[in-house]
Amino acid sequence: MTASLIQLQTRASGERVVVLSGDWTLKALRPAAARVARALKSLAADSTLHWDLRAIEALDSAGALMIWRAWGGDRRGATTIKSEHAAILERVAEVPPVEARRWRLDLLAPLVLLGRRESQIFRHDIALVKLVGGLVLDAFYLVAHPREIPWKEISATIYKAGVMAMPVTALVGFLIGVVLSYLTADTLKAYGAGVYIVNLLGISIVRELGPLLVAILIAGRSGSAMTAQIGVMRVTEEIDALVTIGISPISRLIMPKVIGLAIVMPLVSLWAIGAALLGGAIAAKAQLGLSVVYFLGVLPKVVSPDNLWIAMVKALTFGMAIAMIASDFGLRTKPNTESVSSSITTAVVTSITIVILMDAVFAILFRDVGFE
């Protein structure tokens, strides 16, 4: 590679010539592109100069473009050039000039943006309603045609979202139980109310923490996976392929996820509640000296079974909500990678938020149920 060179020579005849030599390629020009462009421009300002490009060894489109731009997009009559390089220059000259887009200050832009977002949210709500409607219609259809119930997909969801989540939910539940028990034991002991730790842990874990904890874990674990799966299927047109084969994406992709999570969420919640209570009991033994057998024996007496039923109902609705939100965001993914990642993020954030909102609603609805 030889360096690109610009020389201003005066010939014997008194004619002044700009001689370009060396490599005029992107690679050679790269280190000093701006400087070369400036030098060319100042030379090109003098229209009496003759340009001699024959000494150029290698010319590529970047080099040709720089020369062409310096000339101000007009062919210099007084130019000598190798024929193969002339072709390259010709090619550059063919390109129609494009005006750069100008920035304009638009005072109404924030208002327009707000309106756009508003209508986007509105459209999203409609889409969600449509999805729920589609699910209900498909559910009726499946009740009438039980042979078409997608058992295999439902069981796959149960396995992936439930069975595979058992270790992590047990671990998290157990640790939460231990922590809660440790933190409350001291205060209770100070009032001589150590035995009431069973009531405290029982109600808070069974009624509240168990289902909520599992919902958050499942939303992060399975909700994101569902959005990613459906989103990528949208990008690769697999969903369209399903439709053309005559398979409804709602009944084959989304229904099994909703049913699967509805089945598995109460079970996993039960499992996590068990682990949390066990953790609480062990910590109570260490802190307050309450035996684990006493803890588990008193538990059914102080926590009425209604609480467990409430927990199961909550877990079931949380599960369905997570599956529906995840699927909805998956379906609304646009066919690019950026959209897949933002869909997953919003799906997880939305489902956790909705789950906590629903939890608040449940707390109000069942405020008179399950307490002595």
Place this chain on the structure above:
Amino acid sequence: MTAEPVIEVQKLWTRRGRQVIHRDLDLRVEAGEIIGLVGGSGSGKTTLLRVVIGLDAPMRGTARLFGVDPLNAPRRQRLAVQQRFGTLFQAGALFSALTVFDNVALPLRELRSLDQRLIRDLVMLKLHLVEIEPIHAGKMPAELSGGMIKRVALARALALDPELLVLDEPTAGLDPDRSRSFVKLIQSLSKEHGLTVFMVTHDVDTLSTLATRVAVLAEGRIVADGPLDQIRQNDHPFIASFFGTAGSGAPRVEPAPA
């Protein structure tokens, strides 16, 4: 930049899982050549291409680009080699989150030494080369037709004015008119810039008009290598069925691989 070969593959063995794809494969591509690689579906054409451009590691043997083994070269040397070739992937592989313009501008911006105006003009030049009108520059890849994706991907491959162009099925999915103009573009680029082209193709038309040399991949190695006319005389069973029986009428085109 002496007369070293652009691509040099020596005693290459590759495998996919437990299946060996290439056995003792040798291939040399000199500067300025336009070489077409043909072979049956699953014969390992794309695998060979991936090894050549340094995406996959061979099981045994070496693949050198411009005299450098990109997989084992130090970072700077590898980068220097990577800036000397452009690749057109089979499905385009445009970045779906970027517009047409930004896709072509990306390699130029990565150089970090060109000003915005020069980049803009270069991008418009490359788009003009592949016959994409400026109004499409702001579109996202998802809004383009298959043929346009191919052409934008070619523009991106040409962005840095590479010395070597690696093409995987360049004319698959293009209409005959576009594939003719593609052939013309490659021909003129190779004449003007001394561009070397390494392409995998099933299109006999492209091969016969463009390729200065054809290499036939079968049974895990190059079974025939030479000008097309010479290859047609070869009586290897795959070659006979690919080009139609030697000397008899129109060539038979193998269906494009999935």
